[in-house]
Amino acid sequence: MVKPQLPSSVSSPQDLAALTLEVHGYLRWFAHASVKKRVTGAAISQPPELSPGATELIRDWAAKQQLTQAGLDELVKALEDFKQNAPSLTVTLAAPVPGDLKEKLVTWFRQNVAPDILVTFRFNATLLGGMVVNYGSRIFDWSFRRQILAARHKFPEVLRNV
Amino acid sequence: MDYLQIFLLFNVFAMGVLAAVAVRHAYAHFRPKEPESPKLIANVPQVQLPPMVRGRLVKEAEQHFLQQLDQSVTDLQKDLRATSVQMNKQLEQLGTAVAISEKGRYASMLEDLRKRTQIALSAAQAELDQHQVELKAQMAQAVVAEQQLLIKQIDAKLADAVASFLTEALQHNVDLGSQSEYLVDLLNQHKEDFKREVTGGEAAATK
Numbered sequence: 062m063v064k065p066q067l068p069s070s071v072s073s074p075q076d077l078a079a080l081t082l083e084v085h086g087y088l089r090w091f092a093h094a095s096v097k098k099r100v101t102g103a104a105i106s107q108p109p110e111l112s113p114g115a116t117e118l119i120r121d122w123a124a125k126q127q128l129t130q131a132g133l134d135e136l137v138k139a140l141e142d143f144k145q146n147a148p149s150l151t152v153t154l155a156a157p158v159p160g161d162l163k164e165k166l167v168t169w170f171r172q173n174v175a176p177d178i179l180v181t182f183r184f185n186a187t188l189l190g191g192m193v194v195n196y197g198s199r200i201f202d203w204s205f206r207r208q209i210l211a212a213r214h215k216f217p218e219v220l221r222n223v
Numbered sequence: 224m225d226y227l228q229i230f231l232l233f234n235v236f237a238m239g240v241l242a243a244v245a246v247r248h249a250y251a252h253f254r255p256k257e258p259e260s261p262k263l264i265a266n267v268p269q270v271q272l273p274p275m276v277r278g279r280l281v282k283e284a285e286q287h288f289l290q291q292l293d294q295s296v297t298d299l300q301k302d303l304r305a306t307s308v309q310m311n312k313q314l315e316q317l318g319t320a321v322a323i324s325e326k327g328r329y330a331s332m333l334e335d336l337r338k339r340t341q342i343a344l345s346a347a348q349a350e351l352d353q354h355q356v357e358l359k360a361q362m363a364q365a366v367v368a369e370q371q372l373l374i375k376q377i378d379a380k381l382a383d384a385v386a387s388f389l390t391e392a393l394q395h396n397v398d399l400g401s402q403s404e405y406l407v408d409l410l411n412q413h414k415e416d417f418k419r420e421v422t423g424g425e426a427a428a429t430k
Contacts, residue, residue: 196420
């Protein structure tokens with residue numbers, strides 16, 4: 062089965078769920094429009110408004126396969142498969158992640174770890190900086206707070222040498 | 224004849240002798256002989272003296288007897304006095320000797336007791352000094368340990384205070400834009416760890 066390339070704006074399982082709904086909606090419109098055109102020969106109505114991510118996904122999919130109902134069904138199935146089997150991790154930063162940084166990080170994960178990986182972003186101001194990555198039961202804590210706490214025994218030595 | 228038979232014969236002979244002696248003694252005890260009356264001295268013819276002469280002789284004999292008696296009494300008194308003086312002297316010497324010996328014994332006992340007490344006191348003093356030294360060393364160690372503990376506690380509290388201060392001071396207005404390169408470098412450093420975790424998890428999931 063051909064796997065679609067998830068756009069970097071679609072990072073988390075919630076984004077994927079929203080994208081799947083959008084593609085479902087597009088599929089329904091496509092089915093209706095196809096039947097209407099076959100039966101009445103009337104012009105196809107305007108497609109529903111899609112997000113840039115959904116648009117990019119469908120465009121990429123159409124480039125690989127023909128944009129037919131079967132193709133769209135396969136796309137939906139592939140998205141469902143992503144939802145069930147794609148690896149998922151959580152990245153916690155010290156502030157709400159801006160869009161460009163989010164895309165940068167998601168692109169990095171999909172290029173270096175797994176192409177279908179889903180990333181959920183959270184923020185916690187007490188981290189002060191750096192990030193905390195949770196994957197399953199593993200936690201990778203590279204936050205400034207942890208580094209400060211790990212090196213706190215050096216404060217008295219530094220103060221003595223001042 | 225062996226020695227036992229000789230010894231038995233000798234014993235029989237000794238028993239016979241002893242029995243004979245015992246019989247003689249019993250006979251003498253139960254039938255004592257009357258003592259022989261003393262033989263009279265040959266009779267002395269009696270001479271008749273005139274009463275005046277007899278009286279004078281008796282008087283002279285009485286005076287002589289009284290003189291002898293007085294002399295004996297005087298001698299006896301003299302002897303008694305000398306004996307009592309001698310006895311007093313002897314008693315005084317004996318008493319002095321006993322007092323001196325008892326005093327010497329008492330003094331030696333006291334000296335012995337004093338020496339033993341001195342030894343015991345010295346031992347106790349030495350033990351006290353040693354115990355004092357040990358206590359001082361223990362106290363010094365305890366003080367040092369307490370100092371170290373306090374320093375450690377102060378360091379820990381200081382470290383916690385500084386960490387809390389930094390957390391409180393830096394948690395506001397965090398700029399992620401300036402950290403983006405740092406975050407990507409961080410991910411690149413741990414790329415293999417991620418791959419291992421994800422692929423290992425997928426392999427476990429497929430199993």
